[in-house]
Amino acid sequence: MEILVCVKQVPGTTEVEVDPVTGVLKRDGVASKMNPYDLYAVELGLRLAEATGGRLRALSMGPPQAKAVLLETAAMGAESGVLVSDRRLGGADVLATGYTLSQAVRTLGKVDLILCGKQTTDGDTAQVGAEMAEFLGLPHANNVQSVEPDGEGYVKVRIDLDSHISVQRLPLPCVLCIDSEVNTPRLPSYRRKKSLPPDCVKTISLDDFGDREPAHYGLTGSPTQVERIFPPEKNSEKEMLHGSGEDMAKELAAILRCRKLI
Amino acid sequence: MSFSVVTRENMEALRAIVGQENCLWGEEISPDYAHDELGGVERMPDILLRVHSTEEVSRIMAYADTHRLPVVVRGSGTGLVGAAVALEGGVMLETTGMNRILELDEENLTVTVQPGVLLMELSEFVQSHGLFYPPDPGEKSATIGGNISTNAGGMRAVKYGVTRDYVRGLTVVLPTGEVLELGGKVVKNSSGYSLKDVIIGSEGTLAVITQATLRLLPLPPVSVSLLAPFDSLDAALDAVPAIVRSKAAPTAIEYMSRDVILMAEEYLGKKFPDTTAPAYALLTFDGPDLSQVEQAYAGTADLCLELGARDIYLVDTDERKKSVWDARGAFLEAIKASSVEMDECDVVVPRSRIADYIKFTHALAKELDMRLPSFGHAGDGNLHIYLCRDGMGRETFEEKCRLAFERLYAEAARCGGRVSGEHGIGWAKKEYLAAHSAPEELALMGRIKAAFDPNGILNPGKVI
Numbered sequence: 225m226e227i228l229v230c231v232k233q234v235p236g237t238t239e240v241e242v243d244p245v246t247g248v249l250k251r252d253g254v255a256s257k258m259n260p261y262d263l264y265a266v267e268l269g270l271r272l273a274e275a276t277g278g279r280l281r282a283l284s285m286g287p288p289q290a291k292a293v294l295l296e297t298a299a300m301g302a303e304s305g306v307l308v309s310d311r312r313l314g315g316a317d318v319l320a321t322g323y324t325l326s327q328a329v330r331t332l333g334k335v336d337l338i339l340c341g342k343q344t345t346d347g348d349t350a351q352v353g354a355e356m357a358e359f360l361g362l363p364h365a366n367n368v369q370s371v372e373p374d375g376e377g378y379v380k381v382r383i384d385l386d387s388h389i390s391v392q393r394l395p396l397p398c399v400l401c402i403d404s405e406v407n408t409p410r411l412p413s414y415r416r417k418k419s420l421p422p423d424c425v426k427t428i429s430l431d432d433f434g435d436r437e438p439a440h441y442g443l444t445g446s447p448t449q450v451e452r453i454f455p456p457e458k459n460s461e462k463e464m465l466h467g468s469g470e471d472m473a474k475e476l477a478a479i480l481r482c483r484k485l486i
Numbered sequence: 487m488s489f490s491v492v493t494r495e496n497m498e499a500l501r502a503i504v505g506q507e508n509c510l511w512g513e514e515i516s517p518d519y520a521h522d523e524l525g526g527v528e529r530m531p532d533i534l535l536r537v538h539s540t541e542e543v544s545r546i547m548a549y550a551d552t553h554r555l556p557v558v559v560r561g562s563g564t565g566l567v568g569a570a571v572a573l574e575g576g577v578m579l580e581t582t583g584m585n586r587i588l589e590l591d592e593e594n595l596t597v598t599v600q601p602g603v604l605l606m607e608l609s610e611f612v613q614s615h616g617l618f619y620p621p622d623p624g625e626k627s628a629t630i631g632g633n634i635s636t637n638a639g640g641m642r643a644v645k646y647g648v649t650r651d652y653v654r655g656l657t658v659v660l661p662t663g664e665v666l667e668l669g670g671k672v673v674k675n676s677s678g679y680s681l682k683d684v685i686i687g688s689e690g691t692l693a694v695i696t697q698a699t700l701r702l703l704p705l706p707p708v709s710v711s712l713l714a715p716f717d718s719l720d721a722a723l724d725a726v727p728a729i730v731r732s733k734a735a736p737t738a739i740e741y742m743s744r745d746v747i748l749m750a751e752e753y754l755g756k757k758f759p760d761t762t763a764p765a766y767a768l769l770t771f772d773g774p775d776l777s778q779v780e781q782a783y784a785g786t787a788d789l790c791l792e793l794g795a796r797d798i799y800l801v802d803t804d805e806r807k808k809s810v811w812d813a814r815g816a817f818l819e820a821i822k823a824s825s826v827e828m829d830e831c832d833v834v835v836p837r838s839r840i841a842d843y844i845k846f847t848h849a850l851a852k853e854l855d856m857r858l859p860s861f862g863h864a865g866d867g868n869l870h871i872y873l874c875r876d877g878m879g880r881e882t883f884e885e886k887c888r889l890a891f892e893r894l895y896a897e898a899a900r901c902g903g904r905v906s907g908e909h910g911i912g913w914a915k916k917e918y919l920a921a922h923s924a925p926e927e928l929a930l931m932g933r934i935k936a937a938f939d940p941n942g943i944l945n946p947g948k949v950i
Binding site for chain 2: 236237255257258260263299407408409410411412413414415416417
């Protein structure tokens with residue numbers, strides 16, 4: 225099985241400070257690491273590759289230094305990595321990121337299964353995987369806890385829908401966003417890290433895509449415009465809604481309407 | 487030595503010192519205060535006093551000395567040798583209410599704390615100021631007073647030393663009630679006998695610690711652990727002297743076998759990142775930045791591979807550290823949960839002898855037909871060997887423990903080792919300390935005890 229896992233480089237700590245004057249994240253001196261949620265997808269991908277005699281490749285988008293997370297994925301057992309890195313892609317929101325990744329996937333030849341983490345620790349939107357799948361026209365599922373290929377072009381997936389577990393049979397290729405804590409991710413191997421071939425991570429740019437129109441990417445391709453980033457006020461007040469998902473959604477919508485937030 | 491029983495009149499006098507709400511008497515005292523976590527001995531104190539100041543402790547000690555009431559000091563009760571059990575009943579002083587961090591002195595790099603501050607609270611506090619208190623015993627809910635009383639060691643001893651190396655000053659109350667300030671914030675001190683160092687590790691038998699000034703270091707910003715799987719425990723242990731000889735400076739060198747890891751998995755309900763090898767060495771390196779740490783560990787990683795490690799796994803992020811060190815931190819509880827009853831041997835040998843010593847324990851386990859799982863600080867020679875009762879009857883278990891302890895301590899002595907590396911002697915290991923110490927040394931300890939505590943009221947029946 226040809227498996228692709230999407231990974232992202234995020235700040236190494238969850239306590240990134242926001243400069244109160246400029247509203248910019250203070251990234252100086254903050255070490256980076258792989259998004260911890262992606263580790264579960266990498267582990268699941270490696271196990272599936274081992275079980276099916278297939279291979280796992282990794283894909284990331286980011287500045288040149290994001291190559292480090294692809295090397296890390298390779299040290300965990302992935303065969304190779306592709307980094308999408310291009311200044312014209314900078315400032316992308318979730319939609320533009322999903323589109324960029326979908327374009328990158330199309331350059332990678334045969335892919336049976338695409339795995340993502342459920343969300344990232346820096347953006348926390350949990351949208352990119354699903355959006356990429358939509359742009360690729362592929363079926364997708366989030367909060368996936370287990371994946372069993374049946375050898376006949378389908379996978380049986382177990383999906384946590386909060387109120388219940390849904391078991392579905394999805395046709396390949398598809399995109400699955402893997403829930404956290406579904407496995408114990410293996411540690412990167414020093415032996416593998418030392419023996420990685422120099423070309424195990426390839427960098428591609430917009431010029432390699434089918435759609436080379438710069439306006440479709442980066443800041444200009446993003447409907448979301450960030451005006452300001454600021455640390456949220458600390459607020460310990462909370463209201464808890466109870467009941468079924470449907471009831472709580474109705475109640476929440478009513479509250480938001482009542483407060484003129486929607 | 488005979489002591490008086492705590493009478494109602496004594497109780498009322500002591501209650502007047504600490505206040506009604508801090509004085510528990512007879513059946514008001516929870517049975518938890520009768521034991522520690524492993525010592526194998528139980529006895530309820532007659533009265534439990536929750537103390538909050540040096541002055542209170544001083545008044546209590548003066549009263550207890552006058553009335554010949556035995557006094558035992560207890561922190562969180564996480565000891566493993568029964569040191570904080572009131573063997574003679576009497577008065578128990580609980581210090582957990584003295585839990586204030588009094589001062590952080592960033593010019594002298596010291597922190598001054600009350601004895602009831604928990605190790606985890608202390609670490610978190612100093613780390614939030616970019617500072618580092620290196621002693622790192624596994625039991626993070628122990629009090630700092632307890633750590634000082636046992637001269638606790640922990641995982642980082644191989645590079646940073648033990649609790650004693652981080653105690654600059656102590657405020658103590660003598661058994662007769664006098665208050666002494668020993669040491670201070672000074673880095674050097676050649677001013678007479680170091681009474682502070684006599685009190686550190688004295689297991690609450692010489693004085694009551696009511697305040698401590700601890701030495702801090704700048705926090706090393708980066709640390710990476712290496713998990714090295716080996717084909718056998720012997721192979722993992724044989725690598726340790728070579729690592730030490732290579733002059734690499736890891737902060738920790740731990741060893742663990744697969745069976746202990748599997749027990750921790752079961753106990754925690756969480757999987758360890760790798761259980762394919764029979765044994766592992768776990769090494770940690772720290773430093774000012776990642777590239778320097780990578781440079782520091784590369785030589786050791788290559789050396790481990792040469793010495794037969796199947797691979798070296800990198801434990802370099804908070805999540806990965808948690809997945810490995812959570813298991814390491816749970817080994818004691820996991821082994822405890824795996825057997826109906828157990829006893830422990832906290833022996834220390836020169837680190838060059840670790841491999842031979844562990845091989846000896848394997849042979850002994852076979853000979854006695856008894857499970858003796860172990861793990862420990864390979865880098866500093868301190869081992870924790872567990873004697874498991876499993877299906878044995880109580881009498882058989884006790885007999886086998888007696889035999890096993892005799893053989894374990896005799897072998898340690900033969901290797902140039904000592905009875906306890908970090909848990910102390912307390913009540914449980916007294917006879918072994920006596921058997922493996924020179925009579926003159928024990929007699930001198932006895933005279934020191936008498937000099938501090940002429941009436942022998944403080945923690946009677948412990949250590950010697």
